[in-house]
Amino acid sequence: MPGRTINEATRLEAKTEDVAMADAPTSAQSHAEESHDTAETMREDGEENGSKQGEEEEDEEEQPPAQRIRVLPGSTTTAASYEFLEEGHTLGNALRYIIMKNPDVEFCAYAIPHPSEPKMNVRIQTYDTTTAIDALKKGLQDLEDLCDVVAEEFWTKRNEFAASKADMMSE
Amino acid sequence: MAPSSGRRLASRTKEEPEERKIVGINKETVTNTVSTDYPDNFIDEDHAWDVDYFRSKFRVEWHENNEHEAQFSLIGLDASIANAFRRILIAEIPTLAIEKVFMNNNTSVIQDEVLAHRLGLIPFTGGKKGIRDWMTYLSKDADGQDLCFDHNTVQLSLSVECTKNKDAKPDETDPTKLYHNAHVYARDIVFQPLGDQEKWFSGDDIIRPVNPDILIAKLRPPQVLDMDLHMHKGIGADHAKFSPVCTASYRLLPTITITKPILGDDAKKFQECFMPGTIKLEKVTRQEARQAGSGYEGHEGENKAVVANAMYDTVSREVLRHDEFQGKVKLGRKRDHFIFSIESSGQWDSDELFLESVKVMKQKVGKLRQLAVTMVTENSI
Numbered sequence: 256m257p258g259r260t261i262n263e264a265t266r267l268e269a270k271t272e273d274v275a276m277a278d279a280p281t282s283a284q285s286h287a288e289e290s291h292d293t294a295e296t297m298r299e300d301g302e303e304n305g306s307k308q309g310e311e312e313e314d315e316e317e318q319p320p321a322q323r324i325r326v327l328p329g330s331t332t333t334a335a336s337y338e339f340l341e342e343g344h345t346l347g348n349a350l351r352y353i354i355m356k357n358p359d360v361e362f363c364a365y366a367i368p369h370p371s372e373p374k375m376n377v378r379i380q381t382y383d384t385t386t387a388i389d390a391l392k393k394g395l396q397d398l399e400d401l402c403d404v405v406a407e408e409f410w411t412k413r414n415e416f417a418a419s420k421a422d423m424m425s426e
Numbered sequence: 427m428a429p430s431s432g433r434r435l436a437s438r439t440k441e442e443p444e445e446r447k448i449v450g451i452n453k454e455t456v457t458n459t460v461s462t463d464y465p466d467n468f469i470d471e472d473h474a475w476d477v478d479y480f481r482s483k484f485r486v487e488w489h490e491n492n493e494h495e496a497q498f499s500l501i502g503l504d505a506s507i508a509n510a511f512r513r514i515l516i517a518e519i520p521t522l523a524i525e526k527v528f529m530n531n532n533t534s535v536i537q538d539e540v541l542a543h544r545l546g547l548i549p550f551t552g553g554k555k556g557i558r559d560w561m562t563y564l565s566k567d568a569d570g571q572d573l574c575f576d577h578n579t580v581q582l583s584l585s586v587e588c589t590k591n592k593d594a595k596p597d598e599t600d601p602t603k604l605y606h607n608a609h610v611y612a613r614d615i616v617f618q619p620l621g622d623q624e625k626w627f628s629g630d631d632i633i634r635p636v637n638p639d640i641l642i643a644k645l646r647p648p649q650v651l652d653m654d655l656h657m658h659k660g661i662g663a664d665h666a667k668f669s670p671v672c673t674a675s676y677r678l679l680p681t682i683t684i685t686k687p688i689l690g691d692d693a694k695k696f697q698e699c700f701m702p703g704t705i706k707l708e709k710v711t712r713q714e715a716r717q718a719g720s721g722y723e724g725h726e727g728e729n730k731a732v733v734a735n736a737m738y739d740t741v742s743r744e745v746l747r748h749d750e751f752q753g754k755v756k757l758g759r760k761r762d763h764f765i766f767s768i769e770s771s772g773q774w775d776s777d778e779l780f781l782e783s784v785k786v787m788k789q790k791v792g793k794l795r796q797l798a799v800t801m802v803t804e805n806s807i
Contacts, residue, residue, distance in 0.1 A: 326801070345513040349507050353475060357474065357475060358466065392798050397475050399792055402791070412485075413498075
């Protein structure tokens, strides 16, 4: 807890000047006013949050999500490298697969340049029938569609399985 | 300028030949390990992404579905996709776990930090809708201070004192009888509802340890444990205690092809090379024995080895070590048949977890798609 460490300056000050009990800070934290401020903002935020509890998640709605994709230098329209922040093999390999499935794409690969940096690069080279960015967007769209198909089939079969189990139990 | 691809013949098939989906397994080597179902790899095959085709081919088969363990097969997927779901299951589905421990008193022999770590690893469960939909991640204010509310923090307390049991027999040696609270278990942790939590987590939905019998500490009189615990939402990528699964893994469906008849005592030995239930013995029928060139001639009534269920095979390759089976059997694995096994740590049901992983994947991709669109507009100023 940083609040418990008295900083050197305040300690020396306390030694040289005797402070009246009423003036002495209640804690080692230097600015009592500041902490009062944060307490107030906390309360405000609390009310805000309290009022929209009914809504579903998405606290970030007020500010647009931070941009996590960047075009790397040296890219052209049909041959580009994209840098994704905070993504890894999970998305990288899946995205690479689905982009490679696009017949307008000549080459696609992904790399994680260094394991301790949270970055993932995707290289896309297309034929002149499309552009790299369109191939990327199509890839992301296709992955979304794929997820829908998987989820639907998975849950249908799960319910069928549960029903067949129930039938076996009742017989 | 990039070359344009001269392609797309209307008559091309989307089907990949079955034999190309088999990864070959030899005694010391593997063959055909990489998926090749991409456009332009084969002249008269298409392989371009097509949702409708994928929908028509994708299948799920269930093998087992219990609260804490589910086994099912996903058929018709690429490894990159199956692996993405597996990775999300382990590291990206949020759960609640103890994140902060406020030690009011700890006179036990276990150090504060060790105890705090033990507490963090205890899996908890409770009202699923509340945890999944109502609870949010812990938010911070501009100065990085935590903003704790009822919808992002669950408060628990653990307060136990070990005392002597006056009613114990004088010659008693069992500490659990000699003292009260000699053992502290996960069930001693008490949920302290805050604000609206009463609404989401009461009755059967109360926040509680999945397994009440987890031993936390051992005490002797007059040792005391007294602490407040805060649970937050987190993901496995941050700390393994947030991982919703004990294990989540897949393996490819093994294939066993008997290319030449294996008969009599050899058949028995062959069967013993595999896990029980993989190979069964059948009698050679009169019809088979009569058929010239079948390899069964004159063996009517003898045992022959038949593949019963290749799924039970562990692909130990034991069978390839024996000379008598040389050239009679071919082992392999089906590249697009993933046998998933998910063991939940208890906060969610195992089948829900997989669905959740698909949802997380979809959300992740959806967000990135929007970012890709905004990136384009940003750059084209």
